[in-house]
Amino acid sequence: MVGLFRGLWRANQRIDQWRALRAVHEALRVAYPFILVMALIDVVGQGCLSKSGFFFQVYHIGSWLPGLEFWRDILQAVSVVVNGLIAVMIAFTTGHYMARTYHADALAVGLMSALAFLTLNVNYDTFGQTSHGNDLAQFWMPNLGPQGIFLAILVGLGVGWLASHLMRGLATWWRHHRHSSLSWTGRVAWSLTVVLGVTVSIGYGLSWLTDGGINDLVYLALQTLNTNPGHNGLRILLVTAVSNGLWWLGLIGPVDVAGNSSVTSLQNLAYAVQHGSGWGAPHPITLHTLGDAYANFGGAGMTLALLIAIWIGSRQASYRRVATQTVLPNLVNLNESTLLGLPVLFNPILLFPFILAPAVNLVLAWAAITLKLVPPIVYPVPRTTPGPLVAYLGTGGDWRALLLSMLCLTVSVLIYLPFVRLLNMEGGADHAA
Numbered sequence: 472m473v474g475l476f477r478g479l480w481r482a483n484q485r486i487d488q489w490r491a492l493r494a495v496h497e498a499l500r501v502a503y504p505f506i507l508v509m510a511l512i513d514v515v516g517q518g519c520l521s522k523s524g525f526f527f528q529v530y531h532i533g534s535w536l537p538g539l540e541f542w543r544d545i546l547q548a549v550s551v552v553v554n555g556l557i558a559v560m561i562a563f564t565t566g567h568y569m570a571r572t573y574h575a576d577a578l579a580v581g582l583m584s585a586l587a588f589l590t591l592n593v594n595y596d597t598f599g600q601t602s603h604g605n606d607l608a609q610f611w612m613p614n615l616g617p618q619g620i621f622l623a624i625l626v627g628l629g630v631g632w633l634a635s636h637l638m639r640g641l642a643t644w645w646r647h648h649r650h651s652s653l654s655w656t657g658r659v660a661w662s663l664t665v666v667l668g669v670t671v672s673i674g675y676g677l678s679w680l681t682d683g684g685i686n687d688l689v690y691l692a693l694q695t696l697n698t699n700p701g702h703n704g705l706r707i708l709l710v711t712a713v714s715n716g717l718w719w720l721g722l723i724g725p726v727d728v729a730g731n732s733s734v735t736s737l738q739n740l741a742y743a744v745q746h747g748s749g750w751g752a753p754h755p756i757t758l759h760t761l762g763d764a765y766a767n768f769g770g771a772g773m774t775l776a777l778l779i780a781i782w783i784g785s786r787q788a789s790y791r792r793v794a795t796q797t798v799l800p801n802l803v804n805l806n807e808s809t810l811l812g813l814p815v816l817f818n819p820i821l822l823f824p825f826i827l828a829p830a831v832n833l834v835l836a837w838a839a840i841t842l843k844l845v846p847p848i849v850y851p852v853p854r855t856t857p858g859p860l861v862a863y864l865g866t867g868g869d870w871r872a873l874l875l876s877m878l879c880l881t882v883s884v885l886i887y888l889p890f891v892r893l894l895n896m897e898g899g900a901d902h903a904a
Contacts, residue, residue, distance in 0.1 A: 476893055483819050490572050491628050495817055498564035498627060502557055503793075503812040506617070509553040510800035510808040516546040518803050518855035525803065525853040555612055558619030562588035565627025566634070575635035579659045584630040586663070587670040588623055589615075595678035611687065617807050620816075621721035622689070630666055637662040689722070702756045704837045708830055711762050715826050718771040721816050723807070735759070739849040749849035749866055755840050760847040762829075764865055764872070765836040765879045768858025770806030772815065772825035773832065775858055776883030780891045783884070787895065803855040824890050828883040835879055845871045 486492055518524045519532055520543050526532065533539055566584025570577040592614045614622070638658045645653035681688045735754040742752045754760070769775030778794040778801055785791055793812040800808055815821050839845045848865025856864060859880055862872040 476889065479820050479823070479890075480893060480896060486819055490569070492817060494565050494568040494572070494628060494631065495624055496814060497568040498561045498624065499811045499814045499816060501564045502560050503808065503814075505553055505560060506557055506811050507796060507800075507808040509550060509557070510797065510805050512546050512550050512553070513805055514800055514803055514855075516543065516550060517805075518853075520546065521855075523853050525855040525857070528853060554616045556615055557617055558615050558623040559585050559588060561620055562623040562627045562630075565624055566631040567627075569628060569631025570635045573632075573635035573639075575638050576655070576659065579662075580631055580634045580638075583634050583663055583666050584627045587630045587666050588619075588626040590667060590670040591622070591626065591674045592619070593671075593674055595675055596682065614687065617723045618690070620723060624721060626670075634662045634666055637665060702754060704756055704761070704833070707756070707758055707761055707837075708833050710758070711766055711833060712826050712830055715767075715771050715829055716822075718810070719816060719818075719822055719825055736849075736851075739847065740851065743849035743867070749846035749869075750843075752847050752849050755847040756837060757847075760840065761833050761836045764848045764862040765832045765876060766829040767804070768876075768880055768883070769801035769809070770804050771829075772806070772810075773828040773880075773883045773887075774806040774809045774815070775801045776828060776880055777813075777815070777821070777824070777887050777891070778809065779880075779884045780887035784888050784891045785895065787897065790891075790894065802857045804858055805855075820890050820893055824887045828886045831882055831886065832879040835882070836875065839875055845869065845875050848872070 519526045519530075520536075520539065521527055522533065536542070563581040563585040567577045567581030570580035589610065592611045594608055594611055597609055613619075641658050641661055642653050645651070645657075677688060735757050736759045739749065739752040739754050739757075739760075743749050767773055769778070775798075778798055781790050781794040785794075790813060793809065797806070797809040797812060800806065810816050813821070815825060836845075840847050845862075846866050846869055848862055850865050850867055852861055852864045859873070859876045862876045863869065866872040
């Protein structure tokens, strides 16, 4: 075990020197305050103002809060602006930082990266339309939010490298052949022409293959992994592990591990309504009864346990600060701010527990349900239900399910704790946002 941690630390030190990874971490650091605001807004909007929200139902907010629709519209407007452009921000900041490392014009290259990312997400189906042209959005909006983070990073890295070398190469070529200096405007304009020419060609070409842009093509390819695992615990374990690994890469949710509305869940609910209990439900082992109930408190990777482990074992003030700032969204299973703020994304030390903790929880829940120590969850719960309460409420208030949830949370904290302590070796510098 000591050898594993030493190897992880050496790998982390080497990877931290990579120019690309430093650019990614800088982009995530800059984006963190914006996605934190978005997460807090979503806590209120989804948890308190939505009819299906946990706190809305518990506190009957609709019966006493005046102007409910007004507040929903206000929060939705803010969320659309911030959430809808977070990937564009990351494309800009990644390209900006890459250009700085090459001593190029960082601001111009950052803007090129943002524009290149947008051209890859243009809805080409709107072109040539007349009377009904306004019915379709000009951009594939879901790709501009958290779902587009991975593509935004790739575009920022690629354009940051290409545009920086183009601007330097153009200046050298111009001086050699024209015996004069190419103006700043000329360097930017020619480089932008090349960059947009490449990305527009890619975007337009892919529009013949898919209706959702390159990001949608990647997600559709990854979703083929999510073949229905049925009641096979090993396949459920594999699908969940793959999903969490993709989240760690910034691919937010291409493999859907939520099964709350699946046919098997509806059949379990019908059984519980008829018999007054989930004991003996026809489908006790599913993605929903294992993954939704026990595997991912706080969101993908069991990040609620990560925050607790940071409070217990971290000496890094920056990590403790991010844990405190993001605990409320994590309680209602919204963890994008944690993933960007620490960051968890592209952090090699946190990858292992990010996948291992949910996997161990799945095995514990699988064994407990198979041995009939706890009933499977059969009742629907709101998406924003605090993670440790999902199984308790989903079983109709069975104390054994709550006890198992607490056990899963405790085990996950213990899994994260040595990796959090390993990060203490980074010293006193602020490594998180």
